Amino acid sequence: MPSLHRAPTKGSLETKERIFDAAEALFMDQGFSTTSLRAITAKAKVNLAAVNYHFGSKEALIREVFDRSLGPLNGARMAQLDRLEAAAGGNPVAIDKIVEALVSPALHVSHDPLKRGAAFLRLLGRALSEPAEYMRAFLPAHYRDVVVRFRRALSLALPNLSEAELTWRMHFTFGAMAYSMAGTDAVELFTTPDDAGVDDAEAIVQRLIPFLVAGLKSPTPKSRATRSVEPSARKVA
Amino acid sequence: MPSLHRAPTKGSLETKERIFDAAEALFMDQGFSTTSLRAITAKAKVNLAAVNYHFGSKEALIREVFDRSLGPLNGARMAQLDRLEAAAGGNPVAIDKIVEALVSPALHVSHDPLKRGAAFLRLLGRALSEPAEYMRAFLPAHYRDVVVRFRRALSLALPNLSEAELTWRMHFTFGAMAYSMAGTDAVELFTTPDDAGVDDAEAIVQRLIPFLVAGLKSPTPKSRATRSVEPSARKVA
DNA sequence: GTCTATACCACGATAGAC
DNA sequence: GTCTATCGTGGTATAGAC
Known part of the structure; x- marks a missing residue:
C-alpha cells in the first residue's frame, strides 16, 4: 500500500x-x-x-461503512461533554447532563440535514445484532475514548461509587441505550413498544435519560461485593 | 403431520x-x-x-435448541412471580422483588445440578447477537407471557406510571438485562467489565437489580409526552 | 419412516489475464 | 484498475436404498 x-x-x-x-x-x-x-x-x-x-474483504467494507457512521456520533457525544465540562469549570458535571450528552447525539444526528446519516443509527442497531467476531473487535475500539471520557465524568459526579460499581452501572447504561437504539427499529426482542407512544427519537431520549440517571444514582445496596472472589465462582452470563 | x-x-x-x-x-x-x-x-x-x-432446516434446529433452553428459564421467572403474588395476597408485590424474579432465575439455572443448562445462557446471549430474521420472530413469542405477567405486576406496583411510560421502562429494563447476559460472555461491545470484579453471576444480579429498580421507580420528568404525535416525527432508533 | 449419497446454487475470496 | 474464471464452503433438495 x-x-x-x-x-x-x-x-x-x-x-x-x-x-x-x-x-x-x-x-x-x-x-x-x-x-x-x-x-x-x-x-x-x-x-x-x-x-x-x-x-x-467484506469485513473491511463493513468496517469502513460503519466507521463513517459511528465516528461523527461519538464525536458529537464527546464534544457535548467537552462543553459541559468547560462550563462547569473543574466542578463535576451534573449526572443528567452527562447522560444527556451520551444519549441525545443519537437524536440530533438522526435529524442531520444532509440526508445521509438520517437513518444511520439503523446501522448501529444492525451492528449490535451481528454475530461476527469482528464486530466485537472494532466496536470497543470505537467506543474506547467515549467510555474513558464518560467514565471520568461520571466518576467525578458520583464520588461514592467504587470503580467496580461504576463499571457495572456503565455497562447497564450502555446496554439499555444500545437496546433502545436497536430495538426501536430492528430488534424488538421482548417487548413491543409500538403501542406505547411514538417512535419519535426525542420521546425515547426524554424517557431514557431519567431512567438511566436514576439507575446510576441508585444507592449501593450492601457491600457484599467482597463476599467472594473465589475462582470456583461460576462464569455465567 | x-x-x-x-x-x-x-x-x-x-x-x-x-x-x-x-x-x-x-x-x-x-x-x-x-x-x-x-x-x-x-x-x-x-x-x-x-x-x-x-x-x-437449520433455522428450525436453532429454534428447537433455543426453545429447550429458554422455556425453563422463563418458566422459573413466572413461577417465582407466582410465589410472590401468592404471598402478597392481592397487594402489589414490591418492585425489587419483581425485578429479582425477572433477573435472578438466570443465575439459578446456571447452577442447575443437571449439567446441561449450566451454560445455556450463552445461547441466549448468542441469540441476542444474531442477525437473522427468525430470531426476531420467535424470541418475542417466547417472552410474550413473561412480558404480560411482569407488566401486570409492575403496573400494580407502580400505579403512577402511565401505560406508555411503563412500556418504555420495561423496554429499557429488558435491554439492560439482555445486554448484561450477552455481554458478560459473548459481546463486550462497549465497556469491558473484566477488570471490575468477578464475572460471577450473582455479583451481576446483585448489581443489576438496584439499578433497574431505581430506573423503574424514577419520577416521571415532565408530561411532555403529549408534545407531539405528528406523523412527521422521524422514525429513528 | 428412516437414512444415505449426491447434486445444486449462492456465497466470499483470489489468481491471473487484460 | 478492472475483469473473468474458479476454488472451497455454506444451506438445501431430492432420488432412492433400507
Whole structure:
C-alpha cells in the first residue's frame, strides 16, 4: 500500500464510492451478513472483484461503512461533554447532563440535514445484532475514548461509587441505550413498544435519560461485593 | 403431520437426539451462524441430510435448541412471580422483588445440578447477537407471557406510571438485562467489565437489580409526552 | 419412516489475464 | 484498475436404498 492519500489514476475513487454507497444502503435495509457482495456490486454496477480490490474483504467494507457512521456520533457525544465540562469549570458535571450528552447525539444526528446519516443509527442497531467476531473487535475500539471520557465524568459526579460499581452501572447504561437504539427499529426482542407512544427519537431520549440517571444514582445496596472472589465462582452470563 | 407425539419406528429419536446434542454444544461454543450443518452432522456422526429430515432446516434446529433452553428459564421467572403474588395476597408485590424474579432465575439455572443448562445462557446471549430474521420472530413469542405477567405486576406496583411510560421502562429494563447476559460472555461491545470484579453471576444480579429498580421507580420528568404525535416525527432508533 | 449419497446454487475470496 | 474464471464452503433438495 504505497500511496494511501490520493492515488487513483482514473475513476477508481468513483468506483469505490459507488461500492460504498450501495453497501451502505443495502446494509441499512438488510443488515450486514444478509447482504451479499454480489448484491452490492450489482447495485453499484461494478465487478464483484472490485470490492476485494478496493476494500480487501467484506469485513473491511463493513468496517469502513460503519466507521463513517459511528465516528461523527461519538464525536458529537464527546464534544457535548467537552462543553459541559468547560462550563462547569473543574466542578463535576451534573449526572443528567452527562447522560444527556451520551444519549441525545443519537437524536440530533438522526435529524442531520444532509440526508445521509438520517437513518444511520439503523446501522448501529444492525451492528449490535451481528454475530461476527469482528464486530466485537472494532466496536470497543470505537467506543474506547467515549467510555474513558464518560467514565471520568461520571466518576467525578458520583464520588461514592467504587470503580467496580461504576463499571457495572456503565455497562447497564450502555446496554439499555444500545437496546433502545436497536430495538426501536430492528430488534424488538421482548417487548413491543409500538403501542406505547411514538417512535419519535426525542420521546425515547426524554424517557431514557431519567431512567438511566436514576439507575446510576441508585444507592449501593450492601457491600457484599467482597463476599467472594473465589475462582470456583461460576462464569455465567 | 399425523402423529406428533411418538411415531418413530426405530432409532430415529436417537439420531435426532444426537443431532440435537451436537448442535447445542457447537452453538454454545461457536454461535449459531458460525456453526455449519456439516460440522454438526460430523460431530453427531449422522448424515448431512438427517438435519433437514428431522428438523426441516437449520433455522428450525436453532429454534428447537433455543426453545429447550429458554422455556425453563422463563418458566422459573413466572413461577417465582407466582410465589410472590401468592404471598402478597392481592397487594402489589414490591418492585425489587419483581425485578429479582425477572433477573435472578438466570443465575439459578446456571447452577442447575443437571449439567446441561449450566451454560445455556450463552445461547441466549448468542441469540441476542444474531442477525437473522427468525430470531426476531420467535424470541418475542417466547417472552410474550413473561412480558404480560411482569407488566401486570409492575403496573400494580407502580400505579403512577402511565401505560406508555411503563412500556418504555420495561423496554429499557429488558435491554439492560439482555445486554448484561450477552455481554458478560459473548459481546463486550462497549465497556469491558473484566477488570471490575468477578464475572460471577450473582455479583451481576446483585448489581443489576438496584439499578433497574431505581430506573423503574424514577419520577416521571415532565408530561411532555403529549408534545407531539405528528406523523412527521422521524422514525429513528 | 428412516437414512444415505449426491447434486445444486449462492456465497466470499483470489489468481491471473487484460 | 478492472475483469473473468474458479476454488472451497455454506444451506438445501431430492432420488432412492433400507
